[in-house]
Amino acid sequence: MMKPPKDLVREEVLALAAYHVADAAGMVKLDAMENPYALPQAVRREIAEIVSAAAINRYPNPQAPQLKARLRQVMAIADAFDILIGNGSDEIIQILIQALARPGAVVLAPDPTFVMYRIYALVNRMRYVGVPLNPDFSLDCARLLAAIEEHQPALTFIAYPNNPTGSLYPEADVLRILQAAPGVVVLDEAYHAFAKQSFIGRLAEFPNLVVMRTLSKVGMAGLRLGYAAGSPAWMREFDKVRPPYNVNLLTQLVAERLLVHADVLAQQAAAICAERDRLGAELARLPGVTVFASAANFLLARVPDSDKVFAGMRARGVLVKNLQGSHPLLARCLRITAGTAEESAQCLDALRNSL
Numbered sequence: 001m002m003k004p005p006k007d008l009v010r011e012e013v014l015a016l017a018a019y020h021v022a023d024a025a026g027m028v029k030l031d032a033m034e035n036p037y038a039l040p041q042a043v044r045r046e047i048a049e050i051v052s053a054a055a056i057n058r059y060p061n062p063q064a065p066q067l068k069a070r071l072r073q074v075m076a077i078a079d080a081f082d083i084l085i086g087n088g089s090d091e092i093i094q095i096l097i098q099a100l101a102r103p104g105a106v107v108l109a110p111d112p113t114f115v116m117y118r119i120y121a122l123v124n125r126m127r128y129v130g131v132p133l134n135p136d137f138s139l140d141c142a143r144l145l146a147a148i149e150e151h152q153p154a155l156t157f158i159a160y161p162n163n164p165t166g167s168l169y170p171e172a173d174v175l176r177i178l179q180a181a182p183g184v185v186v187l188d189e190a191y192h193a194f195a196k197q198s199f200i201g202r203l204a205e206f207p208n209l210v211v212m213r214t215l216s217k218v219g220m221a222g223l224r225l226g227y228a229a230g231s232p233a234w235m236r237e238f239d240k241v242r243p244p245y246n247v248n249l250l251t252q253l254v255a256e257r258l259l260v261h262a263d264v265l266a267q268q269a270a271a272i273c274a275e276r277d278r279l280g281a282e283l284a285r286l287p288g289v290t291v292f293a294s295a296a297n298f299l300l301a302r303v304p305d306s307d308k309v310f311a312g313m314r315a316r317g318v319l320v321k322n323l324q325g326s327h328p329l330l331a332r333c334l335r336i337t338a339g340t341a342e343e344s345a346q347c348l349d350a351l352r353n354s355l
Contacts, residue, residue, distance in 0.1 A: 012122050027319040028346050030337040033298050035219035037268045050253050060249035067256045074259045081203050082235035085247050089214035089226030094120045099241045100154045101126050108153035112327035117157045137165040141173040145180050154183040161195050164335045166294025168195050178206045186210045191296035193218045193269040207231050218265045223251045272297045276338035298337045306332045312354025318347050
């Protein structure tokens with residue numbers, strides 16, 4: 001007799017829920033931290049020419065030398081450190097966890113944070129330890145250091161700044177974590193373009209440091225490209241776990257060309273930061289709304305009833321992320337991506353009329 005999934009699928013997987021992406025057709029989409037701006041027409045023409053000439057009948061070069069050289073140049077990654085590329089930073093997270101998933105090994109992170117750290121840890125049968133943030137979403141560094149001492153994690157993730165809170169932890173606290181951690185410390189700098197803070201220039205100080213980033217937030221979400229930089233000794237081991245041809249040819253070609261126009265991406269990031277700050281000030285004026293400081297391209301706001309507000313905003317054509325139920329500290333919280341000025345106006349109107 002054929003067995004059903006519940007008899008064959010691992011218990012850890014049965015207990016999980018799939019990562020949910022809401023249908024955003026026809027909506028003002030402010031739920032996924034995407035860059036709202038289109039590329040200039042001249043840049044689009046460059047991309048079209050490159051894509052039209054791409055040898056898509058051939059496998060891509062798995063080492064992506066041109067792309068890595070451009071990343072090294074634009075992101076100021078010293079020659080002494082290797083670069084690992086992935087199908088989004090999600091795959092980089094998965095690769096690192098798979099490489100370190102010895103029986104009994106621990107993944108540790110402040111909590112709440114990016115949910116995929118926990119999911120990939122559980123799927124790979126590592127023990128996940130979430131260390132609660134303070135109620136204002138600041139880092140409880142003493143508690144985190146105590147947890148590091150107790151659990152001796154093989155892998156520690158620090159989102160810098162954090163998702164979904166937007167918090168940028170003090171540099172001194174991050175340095176204390178790097179000095180205390182016995183294993184690899186991954187600084188997830190997915191939002192570095194908005195925070196203007198980075199540890200990528202300090203890789204030489206900490207052999208256990210890996211700096212991970214994604215290009216999704218700066219306008220390339222559809223390309224799915226993540227990368228990590230660290231010591232050759234660590235990156236060689238991680239590269240063994242990387243699937244062959246994991247970053248496709250079109251992503252390699254288009255991302256390399258877009259990085260030539262890093263000035264355009266930087267201008268768009270600056271516009272997003274300005275709109276984030278303007279939107280945050282307007283939200284804070286609404287009755288019953290608390291807005292938390294953010295160094296990313298989104299805002300976290302607590303409202304009187306997030307389920308009601310989320311539904312009301314959706315009915316008015318604006319999609320945000322409702323975090324109610326995802327973590328006790330995130331009760332009644334919405335995460336709102338900074339969009340264009342027009343999108344902000346629609347967001348404010350929808351939120352105001354949904355309170």
